[in-house]
Amino acid sequence: MDASANTPQLLRRANLRAVLHVLRSAPSVTGTDLIDATGLTRATVIAVCDDLIARGWARETDSPRAGGQKGRPARRFQFNESAGYVLGLDVGIATVRVLAADLAGAVVGGAEARFPRHGGQREDRRRVVTAAVDAALEDAGITSSAVLCAGMGIAAQVTGAGRVAPGQDVAPMFDLGLTQEFSKARGWPLLVENDAKLAALAERWRGVGAGEENLAVILAGERLGSGIIESGRLLHGASGGTGGMGALDLVDGVGNEDGIAKLARLWGSAALEDGHNGRIRELVGPNTNRASARLVFEAAEAGDPVAVEILVRIAARMARVLALVSSFFDPRLIVIGGAVAASATALLPAMRQELERYVVQPPRIAVSGLGKTLVPTGAVRLALDYVETHLLDLVPELRR
Template sequence: MKEAGAATPQLLRRVNANAVLAFLRSTEVATGTDLMASTGLTRATVIAVCEDLLRRGWISETGLSREVSSQKGRPARRFELNPRAGFVLGIDIGAATTTAAVADLRGTIVGKASRSFRSAAIPADERINVVDQACRAALQVAGTTPETVLAVTAGLAAPVDREGNVLVTQHFWRLFDVGLRSALKELHGWTVLLENDANLAALGERWRGSGMGVDDLVVLLASERMGAGIIESGRLLHGNCGAAGEMGYLDMVEGVGSSAGIALLAREWFAEHGTPPLEAREVFAAAAAGEAAAVAVLDRLSERLARIIATVAILVNPEQVVIGGAVAESAGALLPRVEALLPRFTATVPRVTASPLGDSIVTMGAVRCALDYVEANALDLELAAPA
């Protein structure tokens, strides 16, 4: 058996730098002593790593602290992550609109912009141009330039496999297979990651939403159509073709019958009562005011949603299911009835919540995904001075 080779100086340098950066991301300011305690590295190694990261622009020095080293009697140096050393872009690409969010290296959103497509079936080059316009506008709001972008993640309303290939076995999914990665690479030199929008919603919810830190989590994007992002044991599930979480099976579920979402059905079911047409949010508001037709719609939606969540609970057994997307705020009104019904349909009842992230849930997850890439590849990335 061939023995594993000893760690090379280059590998040790990378491991040490990543350990220092990981701690600095989790705190505002750290001294050399703090970094020694968190990483287990010697003082000499910590200082050498920090000097290298200072030269590269990843961190900055905030001056000397009043804390005195017992060994040398010198004031301690203080280091912090340079959050504007570079930026990431998170993009949510739907059939009608696209939204781009710019975030610094701490994940703070510093710029955001949206643009609309003139139709769902526009040519690929036009769709790419609209996405690029949204990105440029968001960067302008953030006060920076395309050269400072270290990574981009785009969320699509279609399955995407682990290599970033869009599954094109349905016409709707083919609309998103437009060569976005190569186009943005050619335009700006960007590294672009593609991911399914519900998967990104799950990442965003686990990072900054009501599912923060939950290792067994399902997020349902539930507005116009149902889609699920699944995190199991802290790991995002993709499946063979990236189609884990696709909910076409709901066509065959008794009492459900389709993957239509809450917003779509609220409009359609309310119209069945012969009332003037209302948007979903207006239907929920009418139900809160006691309007009989709207209350009836919410009762139907609650039972349907309970059946859907039960199927997810039986198949995946998550700790928590989150209702996400633009309808999340309104969907909170459904939760008491859903929770009451769930024990009828499943013996493994999850906690059910509505996401606080609203229609930003996908862009938030896209930012998290891009940051994950930057954090894993920091020493291979060249920083440009922010504008």
């Protein structure tokens, strides 16, 4: 078949994409604005806008009339952010969090649920995830048919094809078959990605790393993991392993992937076992030697010398991790996120000072302000990127 036969259709799609790009970047625009931005003729711009309105992706909005203006005001157009929705899931070992967002990225609902104790069986975890998705949809007041795509972050290595990489001990906890289930039962794609990589997307989109082209995000709760953005691109590697922390076993002064929360808990509990009777003991109480990370940080803030020493040890250890990431990937900014992000602010001065011993030009170090929404926000961004790429092939709910 003559390839030129498709030229009008390809040109039409190119025009649609050009106008959509402008509509998505501004609250509302006139036909003249679109002409200036795209270089298309007025007739083409108006025809494209009418087409997008008919498809459900755009709408016409009231145009304010200037003082003394006569005649009909110029037509104004805007992207229809409620033409569909996306979901962002964060599936961890103990909990699942779900955010529902419109096509402008505004969160409209969410839900959180805990898995059965000790993780639960595969079917149990599937039920918890699907129930949390349904709860988020109900909270947002939208139906499953309104969802165009979902992104899901998991605490495991994920291949470029969106599958759990083989050979991981945690694979059974995350390889739940949800991609096929959601596709068949709900009719929308589920994109799977490593949680630390989604954290990097979130920080570059809406966090302290907003707009940064060279960025590393380290999830530092129970286990360390990192997501790397280089020249604006999220790095994956041949099998999705970029940013993995398995090599920390080889680093003197580190030795494993244990994160800040786990270290604070383990070292605080060890101090109690050894007879420490200071502020940590007061906060934990007399009947247990199990210290939480939160209480260790609180004790340090109150001046407990043992708790302060624990934080100094953690900061020194983390500085070596930061040096490794900095040396390998040369980011301008490293953001620390995860369950301990708020508490980790106390570690920043010591980490910065220690990092200067290892790196000639240290990157900026910051703590994420996105809290528990860090990974699901990145999952929302992943889903939105898919929708933006495939927008003209998707059908909004109002046309179904």
